[in-house]
Amino acid sequence: MKILKAACVAVVVILGIAAAVRQSQLPANAADGVSTGASVADRDGHLHVPDDYRTTYQLLGSWAIAADDTHGSKELHVVYASPGVIDAYRKDKRFPDGAVLVKEVFKAATSEMTTGTVSRADALKGWFVMVKDTANRHPESALWGDGWGWSWFDAGDHSKTTTTNYRAQCQACHVPVRASDWVYVDGYPPLKP
DSSP states (O other): HHHHHHHHHHHHHHHHHHHHHHHHHHHHETTTTEGGGGBOOTOOOOOOOOHHHHHHHHEEEEEEEEEESSSSEEEEEEEEEEEEHHHHHHHHOOOTTTTTEEEEEEEEEEEETTTEEEEEEEEEEEEEEEEEOTOOTTTTTEEETTEEEEEEEEEEESSSSSOSSSHHGGGGGGGGGGGGGSOGGGGGGGGGG
């Protein structure tokens, strides 16, 4: 009986240690439990698309970009947030430092289906990645400013940005939502209470 109790205690201790080690390996903002942008930015501020965002990030929402001269959509945008961002935003109505947003941009294919004209994601065009940066960690970088790190990645290479200056290449699309921290929050149902 003593051996069985000792074995159970040993298992509990081992599981506790394993959980503590696993927790210490997760990059997180201790104040609010948000995974930080450390996993997508190197020490010089170069960003990359996180490998596991589809399985570990939370789905924020999607956008259909209307076709210019035909029915349907020309692009579909699917946006993910790093773990903890949704809860933190709902609590404070702001994106916490280290929050990562990943937007997949797909060409759209449109066809008639029994439900009507339907557009769906087709070929991946690339990703847009933003990392919340309240500490202004990379003031010398042309990819960081106004509280975020900003980068576009073509579908062929998720580790090398084609962005050279966020003000010239990224921010113009976000000017209408400057008051909501440069993010189109109205399109993300999970951010609403």
